[in-house]
Amino acid sequence: MTAAPSAPAIRFAGSGLAFSSAAGDREILRDVDLELPRGKLFLLVGESGSGKSTILKMLAHLWDLREPLPRMTGEVFVLEEPISRNYPAKLRGRVQAVLQDEGLIDELSPRGNVELGLRKAGRSVKLALGLLSQAGLEAPPETVAQLSGGMRKRLAVARALAGEPEVLIFDEPTAGLDHEAAREIAELIERTQREAGDGRTTIVITHDLPAFRGLADGVMWLDRRERAVRLLPPDAPLPSGDEDPEVEQDDAESDIGFHGLRRFLLSFGALALVLFDAIIRLPPVYPKLVMRTVYRYIVEPAFFVVIGCATVGGLATFFALRNNPLEGAFTASVLTGSGKVLMAVLIPLLAGFFFTARIAAGASARLGTMKRTSQVAALRVMGIRPADYLLIPLVWASSIAMPLATLCGMVMTCVFSCFAAALVSGISPFGWSRAFFAEVDYTDVRYVILKTVISGFLVAVQTYHLAMGPKRSGKEVGQAVNSSIVLGIYTVLVVHAILTLIQFG
Amino acid sequence: MEQLRYLLGIVTLALVAIAGWFIFNLLTDDDLSDQFHLRLTFEDVRGLRAGADVRYRGVRVGQVFEVQVTEDGSRALVRLVLSDGVDHLACQNSKFWIVSPRFDGLENGATGLDTLVRDSYVAFLTPNPSGPRLGPNSEVSGNERPFRNPDEAGLDPSRHGDLHMWLHAAESHGLVVGSDIRYRGISTGDVRRIELAEDGTHVVMQLRIQQRYRHTVTNASSFWVARPRLSGALMSGIAVEDLNALLGPYISYHSESERGVPVHDGFRTVANEVRPDIDDEDLQVPPQQAPVFESGDPDSGVRLVEVNYEAVEEDWMSPNDVAKRKSTGILFIDQAGRAVVVTARTACDGSYFMLDTFGDPDIKSETVSVAIPGGIVLRAGRSWIDPGGQDLALLVVEGAPPDLAVTAAENLDFEFDDADSASATLQKFDRTMQTNLGAVTDLDAARGSVAVHQDRAGGILAQVNGSDATPVIVPLSRLPAELRPKQ
Numbered sequence: 001m002t003a004a005p006s007a008p009a010i011r012f013a014g015s016g017l018a019f020s021s022a023a024g025d026r027e028i029l030r031d032v033d034l035e036l037p038r039g040k041l042f043l044l045v046g047e048s049g050s051g052k053s054t055i056l057k058m059l060a061h062l063w064d065l066r067e068p069l070p071r072m073t074g075e076v077f078v079l080e081e082p083i084s085r086n087y088p089a090k091l092r093g094r095v096q097a098v099l100q101d102e103g104l105i106d107e108l109s110p111r112g113n114v115e116l117g118l119r120k121a122g123r124s125v126k127l128a129l130g131l132l133s134q135a136g137l138e139a140p141p142e143t144v145a146q147l148s149g150g151m152r153k154r155l156a157v158a159r160a161l162a163g164e165p166e167v168l169i170f171d172e173p174t175a176g177l178d179h180e181a182a183r184e185i186a187e188l189i190e191r192t193q194r195e196a197g198d199g200r201t202t203i204v205i206t207h208d209l210p211a212f213r214g215l216a217d218g219v220m221w222l223d224r225r226e227r228a229v230r231l232l233p234p235d236a237p238l239p240s241g242d243e244d245p246e247v248e249q250d251d252a253e254s255d256i257g258f259h260g261l262r263r264f265l266l267s268f269g270a271l272a273l274v275l276f277d278a279i280i281r282l283p284p285v286y287p288k289l290v291m292r293t294v295y296r297y298i299v300e301p302a303f304f305v306v307i308g309c310a311t312v313g314g315l316a317t318f319f320a321l322r323n324n325p326l327e328g329a330f331t332a333s334v335l336t337g338s339g340k341v342l343m344a345v346l347i348p349l350l351a352g353f354f355f356t357a358r359i360a361a362g363a364s365a366r367l368g369t370m371k372r373t374s375q376v377a378a379l380r381v382m383g384i385r386p387a388d389y390l391l392i393p394l395v396w397a398s399s400i401a402m403p404l405a406t407l408c409g410m411v412m413t414c415v416f417s418c419f420a421a422a423l424v425s426g427i428s429p430f431g432w433s434r435a436f437f438a439e440v441d442y443t444d445v446r447y448v449i450l451k452t453v454i455s456g457f458l459v460a461v462q463t464y465h466l467a468m469g470p471k472r473s474g475k476e477v478g479q480a481v482n483s484s485i486v487l488g489i490y491t492v493l494v495v496h497a498i499l500t501l502i503q504f505g
Numbered sequence: 506m507e508q509l510r511y512l513l514g515i516v517t518l519a520l521v522a523i524a525g526w527f528i529f530n531l532l533t534d535d536d537l538s539d540q541f542h543l544r545l546t547f548e549d550v551r552g553l554r555a556g557a558d559v560r561y562r563g564v565r566v567g568q569v570f571e572v573q574v575t576e577d578g579s580r581a582l583v584r585l586v587l588s589d590g591v592d593h594l595a596c597q598n599s600k601f602w603i604v605s606p607r608f609d610g611l612e613n614g615a616t617g618l619d620t621l622v623r624d625s626y627v628a629f630l631t632p633n634p635s636g637p638r639l640g641p642n643s644e645v646s647g648n649e650r651p652f653r654n655p656d657e658a659g660l661d662p663s664r665h666g667d668l669h670m671w672l673h674a675a676e677s678h679g680l681v682v683g684s685d686i687r688y689r690g691i692s693t694g695d696v697r698r699i700e701l702a703e704d705g706t707h708v709v710m711q712l713r714i715q716q717r718y719r720h721t722v723t724n725a726s727s728f729w730v731a732r733p734r735l736s737g738a739l740m741s742g743i744a745v746e747d748l749n750a751l752l753g754p755y756i757s758y759h760s761e762s763e764r765g766v767p768v769h770d771g772f773r774t775v776a777n778e779v780r781p782d783i784d785d786e787d788l789q790v791p792p793q794q795a796p797v798f799e800s801g802d803p804d805s806g807v808r809l810v811e812v813n814y815e816a817v818e819e820d821w822m823s824p825n826d827v828a829k830r831k832s833t834g835i836l837f838i839d840q841a842g843r844a845v846v847v848t849a850r851t852a853c854d855g856s857y858f859m860l861d862t863f864g865d866p867d868i869k870s871e872t873v874s875v876a877i878p879g880g881i882v883l884r885a886g887r888s889w890i891d892p893g894g895q896d897l898a899l900l901v902v903e904g905a906p907p908d909l910a911v912t913a914a915e916n917l918d919f920e921f922d923d924a925d926s927a928s929a930t931l932q933k934f935d936r937t938m939q940t941n942l943g944a945v946t947d948l949d950a951a952r953g954s955v956a957v958h959q960d961r962a963g964g965i966l967a968q969v970n971g972s973d974a975t976p977v978i979v980p981l982s983r984l985p986a987e988l989r990p991k992q
Binding site: 296298299300301302303306329330331332333335336408411412414415427428429430431432433434435436437438 | 510511513514515516517518520521524525527528531532540554555556557558568569570571586588622623624
């Protein structure tokens with residue numbers, strides 16, 4: 001829905017914005033009244049730590065739900081929709097942002113990134129090449145990793161344009177570029193704004209005013225001392241900076257006391273939301289993505305799980321038979337006992353461990369990196385729910401692949417157990433099978449499937465939750481990977497223990 | 506690198522699929538299509554497990570496929586599979602049992618002790634001769650107790666003519682398979698099998714009496730288990746009986762002279778609880794059984810032997826008939842190198858001459874022996890009878906010594922005819938009668954006498970046939986060529 005042409009794109013009406021933290025309250029905006037007309041290109045400038053990125057998060061609703069949300073007073077209207085209390089779903093896609101580190105989905109090709117935006121906007125993917133060309137990427141490389149800094153910015157612009165946003169916000173689009181490249185990006189932004197006309201309003205957060213000289217329609221000056229936003233003519237001199245010692249603090253430093261408890265409770269609340277999403281949104285929105293993920297999660301850990309289980313099964317049988325009171329004695333009894341405990345309890349548990357170690361680590365590292373590099377935020381600004389794009393494929397894949405990997409592990413356990421039994425006692429495969437499976441029945445198989453499906457589901461939810469937590473450094477990504485493995489294994493252990501007790505208790 | 510990882514995963518999954526197919530086949534291979542399965546039923550499988558061994562003479566020849574209870578719950582059902590190439594060992598007379606630790610008392614001791622430190626298993630044994638082979642998936646009732654093959658219990662093999670009979674006793678008194686059987690202190694046989702009667706009220710033992718002693722058992726014989734036993738009272742003194750049974754109990758029996766008749770195979774009797782009082786005062790020296798006589802006319806070259814025959818013919822309506830005959834025969838070596846004796850059929854075949862009111866005689870037991878001049882007595886068996894129904898037969902002598910003096914081929918006349926009969930003289934084994942056919946008045950005394958013509962034996966004094974006792978001389982020419990001596 002497009003607002004009336006006369007209505008401002010963004011309107012602050014007595015707006016205030018402040019954070020509460022253990023170090024005290026920090027105010028960003030205070031009683032701001034401001035209107036930004038449509039069809040213009042504005043620069044948002046201010047000193048470092050003045051709250052420019054915070055305003056971007058507010059306008060594009062990029063708050064991290066694991067962090068305490070800011071206090072908002074007054075009202076802010078975006079495309080005539082109030083956003084202070086609830087961010088309207090109808091604004092998703094209409095308000096887009098190009099983040100400072102672009103948030104390019106590095107699993108996709110450059111063209112795939114643009115196609116993702118087109119697909120979400122309901123437009124034909126055939127437009128991708130045109131958008132890339134429009135952004136100055138006539139021949140993009142195969143992977144995102146091959147892009148230079150300037151090319152990444154151009155690709156981010158092309159992807160943002162794919163959604164035809166009515167409000168487009170750039171966060172330091174020229175950061176890290178030389179003057180010539182920065183000017184090219186600035187001209188690209190201005191050109192796209194000019195081509196869109198009144199249909200789009202562009203806000204560029206930047207420190208690089210020379211790059212945009214003569215291109216902007218106005219400058220929004222974020223007054224750090226007054227906590228106000230002033231709209232200045234494009235060529236007006238900027239007020240001199242104040243000496244307010246207050247600087248934007250790392251949120252992690254305030255993770256103490258009451259605020260630490262809030263973060264802890266928010267984390268649990270987020271876990272509940274993830275669990276809720278994993279159930280409610282289970283019907284896949286991206287079925288091909290789900291299928292690809294399922295295939296990958298079956299194939300990737302297969303060797304690791306199978307070799308692990310086969311080794312355990314073979315060695316267990318070997319030493320069970322070998323360490324009898326008399327060598328070679330009680331072959332049938334030992335095989336029967338081994339078969340039951342291996343098939344019903346031990347191998348499913350170990351397979352769960354192996355699978356979790358292999359998959360949870362990879363998934364957590366991947367998702368954590370996506371969170372750290374703003375890919376998750378990029379999905380959100382494109383109007384794509386991370387739960388649909390990241391969680392549900394993971395849930396499906398883990399819930400399907402873990403039982404399959406476990407069954408594969410059980411099969412190879414049988415083979416190696418058979419070899420070991422033949423080696424120690426000379427029993428034939430037929431005799432081994434009779435003894436090994438004498439006490440194994442379909443109930444065991446049903447419980448194994450139940451255990452692994454539940455374990456796979458919970459490991460997926462937990463991995464996603466840990467990976468989607470705040471990632472302000474690579475260290476936190478590493479911690480998430482570590483926690484995913486350890487807690488995943490604990491989860492598998494608990495699920496298997498409970499169901500095993502139910503089965504045999 | 507990523508592609509390699511995927512390739513590794515796909516190869517792994519392919520291997521898992523193959524392995525899964527292998528395991529699936531193992532688990533579902535119960536359609537009996539290519540495996541030889543048997544179904545055994547037991548009262549109690551004593552913890553036998555699927556996958557346990559199936560052994561034949563201690564060699565693993567298969568595995569227990571499945572152990573379950575029959576549908577009606579009355580028996581345990583064990584399905585087993587035999588390895589390829591050994592299914593011929595399972596025959597209809599095979600004995601299957603479960604080997605597990607058992608203690609069968611001091612007499613039989615403990616068995617299956619190896620299963621104290623290993624799984625119980627199924628063992629089976631096929632006695633020799635084996636019966637018809639069992640078909641796939643046959644159902645057999647297994648033995649509840651370990652089977653001990655009497656033929657393999659360190660016992661002498663049974664021989665033709667041995668008496669096999671059954672003795673019922675209140676208890677075994679420590680007898681085992683192989684325990685001795687004695688008659689007047691002489692070992693005459695052994696115990697072949699001991700088992701509990703079906704109703705559990707007593708013990709049934711199978712006895713084997715050697716052929717040469719079977720005449721010592723009659724239907725009037727008394728049997729008892731000889732074991733150390735104290736009897737009497739303190740005041741009258743204690744008697745210790747059968748002290749020589751201290752090392753091991755045995756079966757003893759006693760038959761009074763002139764009482765009872767010889768028994769047939771399968772005879773059943775009941776053992777006395779204690780040793781009966783035996784009055785030996787009437788013991789007398791029995792007449793000599795194997796006569797010692799001269800080796801015959803050394804000039805004639807014809808070696809004559811005494812043929813002794815004893816048979817019991819069972820009559821339903823009257824006491825059994827017993828036939829004892831002592832006749833003459835000619836000893837020589839046939840084409841096959843066997844020591845043989847040609848004699849009258851009426852001298853060695855009760856079924857030929859014994860009469861029965863209701864059809865053919867029912868011969869229950871018979872013994873044939875040959876007394877060689879010099880005192881050797883050897884067992885013999887019929888090898889040939891005249892297919893034309895004439896009174897002529899050939900016996901094969903068992904265990905003939907290699908230096909036995911026999912009739913040379915040139916002393917036998919296979920061209921002997923009726924004309925020669927008129928002039929031939931008849932010679933009995935002890936050469937007490939030298940007469941001719943016309944002078945024969947007592948055929949029973951002269952039966953088998955040899956018709957000698959020109960120092961060559963040409964015929965046997967016999968009768969017309971089994972029922973017509975008219976004396977005739979049957980020429981040796983009726984013997985087929987392969988039974989004649991080498992020329």
